[in-house]
Each structure stands twice: as C-alpha cells, then as structure tokens.
Amino acid sequence: MSAVFDAVMLLLLIATAVTVARARDLVAAVVTFGLYSLVLCLVWQHRGAPDVAITEAAVGAGVTSVLFLLTIAKTARTER
C-alpha cells in the first residue's frame, strides 16, 4: 500500500513537472509549480521528514509562487 502511494506520488511529480514545462501561460505554469511543491511536501511527509515538509509547504506555495506571480504581473503573461 505504501509502495502504491509512493508510485502514484512520484508519477504525479513527474506529470506536474512536465506540465510546468509545457504550459504557455506563465500564470498556469506558476500555479502548477505550486501544485508540484504540494505533492513534494506530501512525498517528504511520507518519507519521515516533517520538518522539511512544513518548510517546503510554506516556502513553495507561500513565498516562491507569490514572488513569481508578482514578477509576471510586471512583465509578460504568456511565453512566446
């Protein structure tokens, strides 16, 4: 059961990373990066690293995504 959870989480990680690469709309890419951060946080919680999971959850979605969105608001919205 734990192996199934692991496998599903890792596949989800790779799928979200590929989606970040393929998204043309930069806001969609940043939101998907936030989802990638969340799945990574769950993976780390499952691997017995609660400290790292808390920090990644707060930093990945809270700080990094917001900073990205602020810069996208100042620059371009779509990738050419």
Place this chain on the structure above:
Amino acid sequence: MRAFALALVLVVALTLVVGVAALPPHGDPSGPVHTHVGAHYIEHGVRDTGLRNLVTAVLLNYRGFDTFLEVIVLFTALVAVLALPSATRPRRPGAPADDGGDRADAVPVSPVVFFVVRLLAPFIAVFALASLYRGHVTPGGGFQSAAIAGALMIALGLVFGRERAARLVPYGARAWLQALGPLGFALVAFLGWRLTGVFLGFPADEAAYALREAMVVSLEVGIAVGGAVVLAQLFMALDVRA
C-alpha cells in the same frame, strides 16, 4: 537549439542513472548512509546538545556554521534585491513597447480571499509561534517558523495592500530586524568563543545547561524573526502595486 537541448538532457540523464545505479537501495538501515556520522548523531545527539529534535541539533550545533552562512545568504539576497533600482521606471526611448502579451492588470481582491485570510491569519500566527516554541520537542524550529510567518505576512500584504502590511514591521527597527539572523548568530558565536575557545562552541558541561538552552533559543528566535522579516521584505521590494 531544441535538438541540442534534448541531446544534452539525454547525456546528463544517462550519466546520472549510471551514477544512481551504483548506489544501494534506499531505506536499508544498514547502508553506509546511516552507519557512520548519522548513527553517531542519533546515538549521542541528545546528550551532546541537549536538544530532542535531532534536526535542530544538527542544524544549530553539529553543523552550526552551515546555518550561519545560510542566514547570511538569505540576508545577502535581500540586500541584492533592495540594491536594484525600482523596476517601474520608464523605459528608455526606442525600446520596444510590446511586452509579449497583456500585462496582468491589478486584480481587485475577491471578498472570499479577504474573508479567508482574515479568518486564518491569527491561527497561522499562533502556529508559527508554536512551531518556534515547541521546535525542540516536535517538528518545527527556526526555519519552519520563519517560512510560516513570512508566508503569513505575504498573504496579509496581498490582501490588505502594501502600506498597511508594511506597518507589521516597524520602520525604525526594520534594518535591525532584517539583520537579526546573521547578527544573532554572530553574537552567540562570539559568546561561545569567549566561553569555550571555539567559535560557535556551546558549553558542554552539565552546570551550563541553562546557558546552552539560552544560546539555542536566541539562535532560533534570530533565525525565525530575521528570516520572516527578510521574506516579507522580499515581497515588499518586488510588489507591483507601488
């Protein structure tokens, strides 16, 4: 360019997979990862440092210099961002006006977001404080508290506007609060040098237990407050609504 990128990625992937194949499978408690320094820290960690959270013990005591330099890195990033001129000055004449797509307009804050942030903000603040206070017996500690408090201040800055959120960090003390991480570390390291002869050394005898606790607590508070203020200031410096 695409073909070159794909070829490079394939070469790197093959090299890394060959390297990773030489590692033993993860999770084995008798593997070489867990039997050298890790086993020593797990066995003697509580006795040597007095901290029950071994990750905090490794961060602040065994690998204290790494943490010291890392708070300096965070502070340097803030200095670099603040040293850049504001990115809203007018473009030089002749530069192309088209910016590759619509500039995202300032979106007014939805009342749902406003309500949820106002509802959750006190609980998040309590969680940050609890993470700092209980960080030596539960998962938590300085960095976690800094990340949570920094994210909270960023959320408040998004919802209430930059001027009101900037008042969370009082203007007169702002420079000192930003530098609290490296400053706290430098002070405690100096104190440790005076006490034990080793820079960032902690007194090891049983009688100095309270002093060691005080040093660790001040380090944690410095990391937490300094880190949270630096993260909030990074947000303020990049905020688009001047």
Place this chain on the structure above:
Amino acid sequence: MTLFGIDLDYVACVVLFCVGLYMLVAKSNLIKKLLGLNVMETSVFAFLVTAGMVEDGQEPIMVAGSAPPFTNPIPHAMVLTGIVVAVSVTAVALALIAQIHAHYGTIEVDELKELP
C-alpha cells in the same frame, strides 16, 4: 522499488532533474528558465531526503516512546538550508528579470540576443 537493480525512486529524481535541466536550457522565456532551475533544485532535495530515509523509520525526534530505527537527520538539515538558498536565488533572479523587462521591454532570450 528496484528495477534491474536500479532504485526507481532515485530514477524519478533523475527524471525530475532532467525535466528541470531541459526547461533551463531549451526555453527562451526567462521565467520558464527560472522555474526549471527551481525544479532542478527541488529534485536534488528529494534525492537527498530519499537517501536518508529508513524503512518504517521514526522521525528523528527523541521523545518518550520513540524507538529506533530513526531516519537520518543530516539530509533534513541540508535540505532545509537548501530550500532557503533556493528561495534567495529565486528572489534575486526575479528582481533581475523585472529589471530586464523594465529596461529592454522583453524577457525572451531570443529577442534579447537580437538587440543592439
């Protein structure tokens, strides 16, 4: 899980690293490059935490009732430091990207190369 003797969790981290590397090298938009750099950094953190994991291990917190085996606390400390460094690098890079856009009007490397 191992497949032909290679640990699949490590291979997943290598795949993530290569996805991030592709984004860093092949994309022309500076924001995409920065996202690729972040994906690379987080893949390395995942590799480190996976390497320090122990089967059915406890968290490395010594309270009453905790028994060995414990997960190794050293990769956790390294990854915490790494996360903070990653957010620092991202913040400075984003400030620079905003500067480039304010000065040149574009953040696509293909167009920046054409400028006089």
